[in-house]
Amino acid sequence: MTPADLSAAIVRVLQALQSRGVLGAGDLPTEVVVERPKNRDHGDWATNAAMQLAAKFGMNPRAFAELLAPELAALAGVTKVDIAGPGFINLTLSAAVAGELVREIVTAGEAFGKGNDLAGLKMNLEFVSANPTGPIHLGGTRWAAVGDALARLLQNQGAEVTREYYFNDHGAQIDRFARSLLAAARGQETPEDGYAGEYINEIASRVLAETAEDILALPEDAAQEAFRAAGVELMFQEIRESLHDFGVDFDVYFHENSLYESGAVERAITKLRELGHIFEADGAIWLRSTTFGDDRDRVVIKSDGEAAYIAGDLAYYLDKRERGHDRCIYMLGADHHGYIGRMMALCSAFGDEAGVNLEIMIGQMVNLVRDGEPVRMSKRAGTVVTMEDLVDAVGVDAARYALTRSSINSSLDIDLEQLTKKTNDNPVFYVQYAHARTKQVAKNAESLGVTRETFDASLLTHESEGELIAALVELPRITAQAAQFRDPHRVARYLEDLAGKYHRWYDNCRVTPLSGGTVELVHQTRLWLNDAAGQVLRNGLRLLGISTPERM
């Protein structure tokens, strides 16, 4: 019996009480909170239903609980019902009923933990979208790890997810990039507003080496254009490779430039004009975004005839929607929070529902720390830490895990030296080790003749077994919640907790008999529990995009 089952059972009891007239008229909830009490003495599960509902029926919580208790005690598998504190109802289940879940987990296998909260929804998740003017650094690496995990979580709830990367290959910054390459190729100093760094020199040399014609002999404009085209392409390849090595592959790499080439920008503006949200002033074309709560109207086409950045955003959003995406999620860095107002406004301007069809997640910064002191990252000083640097230092799993286990609302400090020197400190190993241990235990058990022929849930009576089972059955709730709140870190924290419960169980309950002992039913049954733990750890790690080694 899962907590969800218990919740449903309690609701049925409430309905029965009402239909018998024991309970007066009033709306009943469709589910009640059933959770694991912190204190083990309070039973296996607890509900605050009486406290939540008593006032509605004009009763005090304890009296309400008294009404409910005998009915709950009569449920199959419930061995004890207590009323405690202000009106908590504590339930204790028989070991057999609790343990039966172990068989369900093993039977469900990889499907355990899946849900269908988002079934039928087509979702577009845009993340990273770093400019192709340099390698991906720590901030982008965070979104890569979190975004990919979130995509997995949304898919896990039945959504059809498109992972998308918006590739800003249009505009002034790209010109700066091209000029920087050209200068580097000529051995000149970096332009005032240009990009510097070893990678600029490398790309400049590669462009020279891989282009047949002599670029440097071309007129200025043509030379710059040649470096722009080839340089962006090389940078793009590098970014895509880094991401791939990081375990993140996008379904769509969308080129901003294509919006201009295809006329999509024009179409988007025309559509908004028809809707009455476009006006002209001071020689520029504006979106009247203040109609939709933005704090100022936005220039779409500048007075010099060039498109402002938001022009691309308009066309891009429209394009996503026309491709059939019900929900468009943008993951942006904290430096883009001022963006939310205009983005929501453009969503509304198209007649969509802001916050539903368009959703923006703002993630805070990643800082580099050394010996507890913040390290100022500077492109010029060459102290920018890239995705590749991080992976080289700590490996993909540790990097992804470190970036995923915290809420994106918190800024994150990464101490590269600490992660480099003492990788054992990283909690990912604690979780992966637990998984590897389940594999090793199973292997030993099999070699000692412990089979899976029999499973008798009533034998799982040790306290650590009850704790472990209760944690295992939480996976579906955790993954559903993580998807709903867009919080992959909940899965990581859950796994750490689960790993601890598994290690504790391992220390208390042997799957294999002591030498000289005989294999008994309890050993076979525990092998099932061991398998279930391995399965849940595996399912959880996969949702985070972390590997599941069988030995470490």
Add this chain to the structure above:
RNA sequence: GCCCCUAUAGCUCAGGGGAUAGAGCGCCGCCCUCCGGAGGCGGAAGCGCAGGUUCGAUUCCUGCUAGGGGCACCA
């Protein structure tokens, strides 16, 4: 000036209204007579300040303080 995020143990962080606030690392003390000690057990140690809502607030609201990040006809 306005906007966003944050403030929980020595450190890095969980905790999306419930009972005695958790984990990892660090510190102190234990456990190798058996499935991996990358583990387990015990201990010291904490909700920035002030109000409010609630039966109940670390959680929700307001103000204050502190830290981080933003406020373009840049992209």
